[in-house]
Amino acid sequence: MPNPPSETLLRQLAESLGPRGFSRAPEDLKPWLTDWRGRWHGRTAALLSPETPEQVQAIVTQCAAERVAIVPQGGNTSMVGGATPSAEGNSFLLSLRRMRRIREISASDNMLVAEAGLILADVHEAAEGIGRRFPLSLAAKGSATVGGLVSTNAGGTQVLRFGTMRALVLGLEAVLPDGSLYHGLSGLRKDNRGYDLRQMLIGAEGTLGIVTAASLRLVAAVGSRAVAWTGLASPDDALRLLRHLEGRLGDRVESFELIPSNALELVIAHIPGTRAPLAQAHAWHALVEVTAPAGEAGAEHSLAAALADSLDRNLAADATIAANEAQAQALWRLRESIAEAERKQGASLKHDIAVPVSAMPGFLVSARKAVEGLYPGCRIIAFGHLGDGNVHFNVQPPADACSESWLSRPGGDVSDLIYDLVTAAGGSISAEHGIGQMKADALARTADPALLFAQRAIKAALDPAGIMNPGKIFPG
Amino acid sequence: MPNPPSETLLRQLAESLGPRGFSRAPEDLKPWLTDWRGRWHGRTAALLSPETPEQVQAIVTQCAAERVAIVPQGGNTSMVGGATPSAEGNSFLLSLRRMRRIREISASDNMLVAEAGLILADVHEAAEGIGRRFPLSLAAKGSATVGGLVSTNAGGTQVLRFGTMRALVLGLEAVLPDGSLYHGLSGLRKDNRGYDLRQMLIGAEGTLGIVTAASLRLVAAVGSRAVAWTGLASPDDALRLLRHLEGRLGDRVESFELIPSNALELVIAHIPGTRAPLAQAHAWHALVEVTAPAGEAGAEHSLAAALADSLDRNLAADATIAANEAQAQALWRLRESIAEAERKQGASLKHDIAVPVSAMPGFLVSARKAVEGLYPGCRIIAFGHLGDGNVHFNVQPPADACSESWLSRPGGDVSDLIYDLVTAAGGSISAEHGIGQMKADALARTADPALLFAQRAIKAALDPAGIMNPGKIFPG
Numbered sequence: 001m002p003n004p005p006s007e008t009l010l011r012q013l014a015e016s017l018g019p020r021g022f023s024r025a026p027e028d029l030k031p032w033l034t035d036w037r038g039r040w041h042g043r044t045a046a047l048l049s050p051e052t053p054e055q056v057q058a059i060v061t062q063c064a065a066e067r068v069a070i071v072p073q074g075g076n077t078s079m080v081g082g083a084t085p086s087a088e089g090n091s092f093l094l095s096l097r098r099m100r101r102i103r104e105i106s107a108s109d110n111m112l113v114a115e116a117g118l119i120l121a122d123v124h125e126a127a128e129g130i131g132r133r134f135p136l137s138l139a140a141k142g143s144a145t146v147g148g149l150v151s152t153n154a155g156g157t158q159v160l161r162f163g164t165m166r167a168l169v170l171g172l173e174a175v176l177p178d179g180s181l182y183h184g185l186s187g188l189r190k191d192n193r194g195y196d197l198r199q200m201l202i203g204a205e206g207t208l209g210i211v212t213a214a215s216l217r218l219v220a221a222v223g224s225r226a227v228a229w230t231g232l233a234s235p236d237d238a239l240r241l242l243r244h245l246e247g248r249l250g251d252r253v254e255s256f257e258l259i260p261s262n263a264l265e266l267v268i269a270h271i272p273g274t275r276a277p278l279a280q281a282h283a284w285h286a287l288v289e290v291t292a293p294a295g296e297a298g299a300e301h302s303l304a305a306a307l308a309d310s311l312d313r314n315l316a317a318d319a320t321i322a323a324n325e326a327q328a329q330a331l332w333r334l335r336e337s338i339a340e341a342e343r344k345q346g347a348s349l350k351h352d353i354a355v356p357v358s359a360m361p362g363f364l365v366s367a368r369k370a371v372e373g374l375y376p377g378c379r380i381i382a383f384g385h386l387g388d389g390n391v392h393f394n395v396q397p398p399a400d401a402c403s404e405s406w407l408s409r410p411g412g413d414v415s416d417l418i419y420d421l422v423t424a425a426g427g428s429i430s431a432e433h434g435i436g437q438m439k440a441d442a443l444a445r446t447a448d449p450a451l452l453f454a455q456r457a458i459k460a461a462l463d464p465a466g467i468m469n470p471g472k473i474f475p476g
Numbered sequence: 477m478p479n480p481p482s483e484t485l486l487r488q489l490a491e492s493l494g495p496r497g498f499s500r501a502p503e504d505l506k507p508w509l510t511d512w513r514g515r516w517h518g519r520t521a522a523l524l525s526p527e528t529p530e531q532v533q534a535i536v537t538q539c540a541a542e543r544v545a546i547v548p549q550g551g552n553t554s555m556v557g558g559a560t561p562s563a564e565g566n567s568f569l570l571s572l573r574r575m576r577r578i579r580e581i582s583a584s585d586n587m588l589v590a591e592a593g594l595i596l597a598d599v600h601e602a603a604e605g606i607g608r609r610f611p612l613s614l615a616a617k618g619s620a621t622v623g624g625l626v627s628t629n630a631g632g633t634q635v636l637r638f639g640t641m642r643a644l645v646l647g648l649e650a651v652l653p654d655g656s657l658y659h660g661l662s663g664l665r666k667d668n669r670g671y672d673l674r675q676m677l678i679g680a681e682g683t684l685g686i687v688t689a690a691s692l693r694l695v696a697a698v699g700s701r702a703v704a705w706t707g708l709a710s711p712d713d714a715l716r717l718l719r720h721l722e723g724r725l726g727d728r729v730e731s732f733e734l735i736p737s738n739a740l741e742l743v744i745a746h747i748p749g750t751r752a753p754l755a756q757a758h759a760w761h762a763l764v765e766v767t768a769p770a771g772e773a774g775a776e777h778s779l780a781a782a783l784a785d786s787l788d789r790n791l792a793a794d795a796t797i798a799a800n801e802a803q804a805q806a807l808w809r810l811r812e813s814i815a816e817a818e819r820k821q822g823a824s825l826k827h828d829i830a831v832p833v834s835a836m837p838g839f840l841v842s843a844r845k846a847v848e849g850l851y852p853g854c855r856i857i858a859f860g861h862l863g864d865g866n867v868h869f870n871v872q873p874p875a876d877a878c879s880e881s882w883l884s885r886p887g888g889d890v891s892d893l894i895y896d897l898v899t900a901a902g903g904s905i906s907a908e909h910g911i912g913q914m915k916a917d918a919l920a921r922t923a924d925p926a927l928l929f930a931q932r933a934i935k936a937a938l939d940p941a942g943i944m945n946p947g948k949i950f951p952g
Contacts, residue, residue, distance in 0.1 A: 108719055109834050155666050164666060166675070167643060182926035186902035188830045189864040190631050190640060192679055192910045193919055194949045195931045199642070199675035203668055220726050243584055250696050250769045293726045354664045358585050388665040426662035434668045443669055450658035454938060455671045461937035462930060473670045 002069035002467050004090040005045050009066055013048060016058060020098070023047045032076055032093055033084065036143075037343065040081035040437065043089030044071070049098045053173060053181060053212040059094065060210065061179030067465045070094050072206040074117065074148030077140040079350060080436025082152065082205050086471050096147045099212065102126055110218040111170060111187050116147025116211050123216065132218035135162040135254075139336040147211045153203035155432035157289075157335070160387040161254045162219065164432070165202055171215035172198045177208065177463040187215040200458070205434050206469040208462050223294030225254075226303040227328040230310075231282030231318040235361035235386070238286050241315045242387055245288065248306045252299065255289035256387040263338050263383045270341040274334055278318050286316075286386070287335050338383055342394060347403050348381070349395040349411050351418050355427035357389040364391070367421050371395060375414055390431035393418060419446050440475045478545035478943050480566040481521050485542055489524060489568075492534060496574070499523045508552055508569055509560065512619075513819065516557035516913065519565030520547070525574045529649060529657060529688040535570065536686065537655030543941045546570050548682040550593065550624030553616040555826060556912025558628065558681050562947050572623045575688065578602055579661075586694040587646060587663050592623025592687050599692065608694035611638040611730075615812040623687045629679030631908035633765075633811070636863040637730045638695065640908065641678055647691035648674045653684065653939040663691040676934070681910050682945040684938050699770030701730075702779040703804040706786075707758030707794040711837035711862070714762050717791045718863055721764065724782045728775065731765035732863040739814045739859045746820040747813040750806075754794050762792075762862070763811050814859055818870060823879050824857070825871040825887050829898045830907035833865040840867070843897050847871060851890055866907035869894060895922050916951045 005013075014022045023029065024046045033042050045068075050056045063070055069091035073083040085091045096116040104113040107130040114123060120134075120141040127134040138144065138156030148154070150172065155164045162168065170187035184198055201208055232238050235258060242256045261283055268274050278285075290306075292299040300321060307319045322328035342348055355363045368380050377398025384391040395414055397406040419429045423446045435443050444452065459466075459474060470476060481489075490498045499505065500522045509518050521544075526532045539546055545567035549559040561567045572592040580589040583606040590599060596617040603610040614620065614632030624630070626648065631640045638644065646663035660674055677684055708714050711734060718732045737759055744750050754761075766782075768775040776797060783795045798804035818824055831839045844856050853874025860867040871890055873882040895905045899922045911919050920928065935942075935950060946952060 106834070109832065153668050153672075155668075159666065163643070166672070167639070176926050176930060178929070180926040180929060182930070183924050184927065186832055188832065188902075188904050188907070190635065190830050190861070190866045190907040191904040192629050192631075192906045192908055193904055193923060193927070194911055195680055195684075195934055196629075196642070196675060196678070197927050197930050199672060199678075200930070200934075202672070202675075204671055208671075248771070295724070354666050356585065356662055356664065358582070385666070390666045426664075428664050428667040428669055430668045431664070431666040432668055435670055447669060448659050450652050450656040451660070451669070451673050453654070453656060454652060454658070454673050454676070457937040458671055458676075458934055461933040 002090060002465065002470060003067045005068045005092065006066060009062055009068065010046060012062065013046065013059065017048060017050060017055065021049045021051065021055070032073060032095065035078055035081055035084050036076060037079070040084040042085035042087055044085050044093040045090060047093050047095060049095045051098045053175065056175045056210055056212055057179050057181050060175045060177065063092065063467055064177060064179055064465065067467060068092065069467045069470050071469050072096065072147070072210045074145030075119065075140065075143035077144045077148065078152070078436055079352065079433040080438035082434055082436030082472050083148070084437070086476065091470070094210065096145060103213065105130060107132055109187070112216045112218055113185055113213060114146045114216060115213045116145060118146045120144045120149060127218050128221065131221050133221050134216055135219050136165065136168055139339060146214050150202055150211045150214050151204060151206050152434045155385070155388065155390065157255045157257060157385065159385060160256060161251045166199065168217045169198060169202055169214050170217050172201055172211055173213040174201050174209045174211045177468050185213060185215050203434065205436065205472050207459060207473050208468060220293060222291045223296060224299040225289060225291045225328070226300040227322040227331050228288045228303055228307055229277040229320050229331050230286045230288065230307070230316040231278045231280065232284040232286060232316055234284060235364045237315060238284055238386055239358070239361050241286060241310055244310055244313070244315055245306050249290055249302055252290050252292060252302065253288065254291050255287065257287040257335050257384060258386040258391065259285040259287060259335060259383045260381065262379065263381050264334065266341040266345055266381065267334050267337045270344040271337045274337065277320055277331060280318060282317055287331055342381065345396065347407055348397070349407060349415055351393040351415060352431050352433040353393050353418070353422045353427055353429060354388070354390045354431035355422060355425045357387065359425055360386060360389050360391065363425055367393065367418060370421060371414060371417060374417065375410060378414070415442065435473045437471050440471070440473060443473070444475055478566060478941065478946060479543045481544045481568065482542060485538055485544065486522060488538065489522065489535065493524060493526060493531065497525045497527060497531070508549060508571065511554055511557055511560050512552060513555070516560040518561035518563055520561050520569040521566060523569050523571060525571045527574045529651065532651045532686055532688055533655050533657050536651045536653065539568065539943055540653060540655055540941065543943060544568065545943045545946050547945050548572065548623070548686045550621030551595065551616065551619035553620045553624065554912055555828065555909040556914035558910050558912030558948055559624070560913070562952065567946070570686065572621060579689065581606060583608055585663070588692045588694055589661055589689060590622045590692060591689045592621060594622045596620045596625060603694050604697065607697050609697050610692055611695050612641065612644055615815060622690050626678055626687045626690050627680060627682050628910045631861070631864065631866065633731045633733060633861065635861060636732060637727045642675065644693045645674060645678055645690055646693050648677055648687055649689040650677050650685045650687045653944050661689060661691050679910065681912065681948050683935060683949050684944060696769060698767045699772060700775040701765060701767045701804070702776040703798045703807050704764045704779055704783055705753040705796050705807050706762045706764065706783070706792040707754045707756065708760040708762060708792055710760060711840045713791060714760055714862055715834070715837050717762060717786055720786055720789070720791055721782050725766055725778055728766050728768060728778065729764065730767050731763065733763040733811050733860060734862040734867065735761040735763060735811060735859050736857065738855065739857050740810065742817040742821055742857065743810050743813045746817040750810055750813065753796050753807060756794060758793055763807055818857065821872065823883055825883060825891055827869040827891060827894050828907050828909040829869050829894070829903060829905060830864070830866045831898060831901045831903035833863065835901055836862060836865050836867065839901055843869065843894060846897060847890060847893060850893065851886060854890070891918065911949045913947050916947070916949060919949070920951055
C-alpha cells in the first residue's frame with residue numbers, strides 16, 4: 001500500500017520542478033481530476049508537470065524511496081478511468097503535457113520521435129509536413145497524447161490496414177518504477193535482444209513505468225482517398241460487403257465502420273449541422289474509406305467501381321461517395337460524433353468489446369437479444385470497427401428508469417452479462433480502451449487464469465511497491 | 477539450479493508418453509543434441525516428444541514439482557545454440573515436432589492456426605491452398621517450425637513489408653513454467669486486456685514457457701512477382717536505390733537483400749550449379765523482389781520501369797530481371813546459399829546485427845576498417861536485409877590461422893569489438909537470430925541496464941525455479 005508524500009518530498013519537488021512544474025492550487029488541479037465523461041473523480045497530493053525525462057526520473061526515484069504512488073496522465077481522454085487518481089488523494093498526478101517536443105523527424109527513415117505529451121493531431125501535422133503520414137487516428141485526436149496512445153495501445157479507425165499502436169511504435173523511452181531510464185528509441189526494425197520491454201510497456205496503462213518518448217513509424221502520404229456511406233440490411237451484409245471490397249481492393253480499404261440507424265439518429269438529433277447521407281432509412285450503415293498511393297489509379301475510381309459491383313450483387317442497399325473533402329469530413333463527423341451524441345443523450349453503459357471478425361454479426365444479434373430479453377426497455381447502440389471485430393456495445397437505460405441509479409444497478413449486471421457473452425465467444429472485454437479502473441474487476445473475473453497469473457507476476461516483479469498507477473488493470 | 481530427474485519421473489514419463497513420445501536411445505537423441513552448424517553439443521536425460529498440449533502441460537507440471545529443466549526444440553535451426561541443451565545432461569529435450577496439426581484455416585478470416593511443430597514450408601503450402609499467403613520466409617523454411625519461429629521472433633527476407641513474427645502472430649497457446657495452459661488463440665485483431673503475454677512469449681526463446689500453437693496472419697496471394705539482381709558500387713548506392721524504389725513502388729518492394737562480391741564468389745565456388753547473374757563484376761549487389769496484387773499492373777512491368785530509371789540516375793551500375801520463375805528461384809538461391817557456402821569454406825564468426833537503416837552504409841565501412849585494422853588478414857562477409865537495417869556481419873579467420881583456435885581467441889575479442897561498435901551506433905547485437913547461449917554474455921555486457929533489470933525480473937517472476945531453457949538469454 002503506497003504512502004502519502006512527506007512534507008520534505010513535497011517541498012523538494014516544489015523546489016526542483018518550479019512553479020510551472022508543481023502545483024497544489026485547486027484551480028490548476030480541477031480539470032485533471034475528473035475524466036472527460038465525468039464518471040470518475042479523484043484527488044491528488046500535487047500536480048507534477050516535468051519538462052524532461054530526467055525530471056521524471058527524479059520524481060520516480062524519490063517516490064520509489066518513499067513508496068508514494070504516481071498517476072501518469074496525458075490528454076485525459078481515457079474511457080475507463082485510466083488516468084484519474086483515486087479518491088484518497090495520496091498519489092501524485094504526473095502530467096506529461098509539458099513534454100511535447102518532436103526530437104527527430106525523418107522522411108528517409110520514415111520515423112518521428114516525439115515526447116509523450118505531444119498531441120496526436122500535431123503528430124499528424126508534422127508527418128504531413130515532410131510528405132509522410134502517421135496512420136492512426138481517433139475521435140480524441142485533438143487531446144490524446146503520444147504517451148497515452150502508447151500506454152493504452154490505442155486503435156481507432158485505421159487499424160484495418162496499419163494495426164494498433166503496437167504495430168506503429170518503433171521504439172520507446174520510459175522511466176521504470178525504480179527510477180531507471182530505459183533508452184529504447186533507436187527505432188530498429190529488427191531487434192531480438194531477449195524479452196521485448198517495448199511491447200510490455202505498450203498497453204500497460206502506466207502500471208509498469210512512465211513512457212517519456214516514442215519513435216513512431218511513418219508511412220507514405222496518401223495519393224488520393226475516397227469516403228463512402230452505404231445503407232445495409234444487417235451486420236451480416238456489412239461483413240459480406242467488407243470481404244468483397246477487400247477481395248477487390250486489398251489493403252487499400254483502410255476503414256470500415258459499422259453504424260446502426262439508432263446511432264445515426266442520435267447524432268442527427270444532438271450534433272448541429274449533421275444530416276443523413278442517404279435518402280432512405282436503413283437499419284445499418286457502413287462508412288468506408290479507401291486510399292490509393294500517389295501515382296496510382298485514384299481511390300475514388302476504385303471505390304466507385306467496387307461499390308457499383310456491390311450494389312449489383314445486393315451486398316449493399318444504397319451507397320454514396322463523398323464528392324469532395326468537405327463531404328468526406330462530414331461523413332466522418334457522423335461517425336466520430338457518436339460518443340458525443342450519446343453523452344448528450346444521457347449516461348449509458350459502455351462496452352468496448354472484440355470477438356473474432358467472422359463471429360461479430362452473429363454476436364450482435366444474440367447479445368442484443370439476450371440483453372433486451374433480460375432487461376426490457378434497454379436500448380443498444382452498437383457501432384464501430386467491424387473489420388477489426390471491435391464494436392462499442394453501449395446500453396442506454398430504459399426511458400422510464402432513473403438513469404444514474406440504473407447504471408449501477410442493474411447496470412453492473414448488464415455489463416457482467418455482456419462480458420460473459422464476449423468471453424464465451426472467445427472475445428475480449430476490452431478491445432481498445434484498456435482496463436483502467438472501470439474493468440479491473442471484470443478482467444479479474446473473466447480472464448484466462450494463466451494470463452492473470454502472468455500479469456500479476458510481472459507487475460509484482462517490476463513494481464513491487466505498487467506505486468505506478470495503482471488500482472488500474474488490477475483491482476485496488 | 478535445476479535438479480536431475482528422479483527415476484520415478486523418468487518412469488512416469490516413459491509410461492505416459494509411450495515409446496514414440498519418450499526415448500533415451502542414443503541414436504534417437506543424437507541428431508538433436510548438436511546444432512546444425514555443429515558449434516554446440518549437449519546431453520539430455522531423455523527426449524520427450526508429446527503429441528498434445530495436455531501432454532506438454534503434464535510434463536511441465538511434473539518437472540516444475542521436481543525442478544527439472546526443459547529445453548524446447550523445434551526444427552533445431554537456431555544460429556545461437558538456442559535449442560541445444562547444456563552438457564551436464566540433467567535437462568529434458570522437449571521436441572514439438574510431433575505436434576504438427578493445422579487446427580484451423582480460414583480464407584475469410586485470413587488466419588491459420590498451427591501447432592508448434594508444423595514446418596514453415598507446410599504453412600506456406602497450406603496458405604497457398606486456400607488462395608492466401610503467409611508472408612514470412614527464410615532459408616531454413618524446410619526445417620524451421622512454427623514454435624521456433626514464434627519463440628525467436630523470426631524475421632527473414634520479407635520483413636520490409638510485413639514485419640517479423642511479432643507482426644504476424646495473432647494469437648498463441650502456451651504452457652507456462654508452472655504447467656498452466658494459456659489459451660490465447662482466438663486471433664482477435666484488437667485486445668487490450670492488460671499486459672500482452674503473447675508479445676512477451678514471442679522472442680522469449682522458450683525461457684518463459686513452451687509455445688504449443690499459434691494463430692498466424694495470412695495475407696492476399698501475390699498476383700505477380702518480379703525478382704531482379706543489380707550491380708552496385710557501394711552500400712550507399714544500395715540505400716539510395718532502395719529509397720528510390722520505395723518512392724516509386726511503395727510497399728510493393730518486399731525484399732531488398734545486400735550481397736557483397738565476396739559472398740557471391742563464395743556461393744559460386746561452393747554451391748553446384750550457381751553462376752554470377754551479371755556479365756561484369758561489381759563490388760556490391762542487391763537482390764530485389766517486387767510483388768503486385770492480383771488484378772493490378774504486373775510486378776515485372778513496375779520493377780523494370782523503376783530499374784530503368786535507376787540506371788539512368790546512376791543509382792545502379794547494372795541490373796537483370798528474372799525472365800521466369802526458374803530464374804527468380806536461381807537468383808534467390810544465390811542469396812539463400814550464402815550461409816551454406818560460408819560453412820563449406822570453413823568456420824567463421826557470425827554477427828547478426830542491426831543499426832538504424834540510414835546508418836548502415838556508414839557502419840559497414842567503419843566497422844570493416846576497425847576490424848581489419850586491428851586483426852589483419854580477417855575477411856569480412858557482410859550481407860543481408862539492408863532495408864531492415866540488419867546484416868549478417870561475418871568474419872573469416874586469416875588464411876594462415878588455425879581457424880578453430882582463432883575463433884575462440886582472438887575471435888571472442890573480434891566479436892566484442894563488433895558488438896561495441898553496434899551498441900555505440902544505437903544498434904542491436906541480435907537483429908533476428910536471438911540470444912541463445914551464444915550471446916548471453918554479450919547481452920549482459922552491452923544491454924541497457926534498465927532493459928536487463930526488467931528482463932531478469934520478468935524471468936524470475938514467471939520461472940522462479942529457472943527450469944525453462946536454462947542458460948539461454950541469461951548467462952548460465
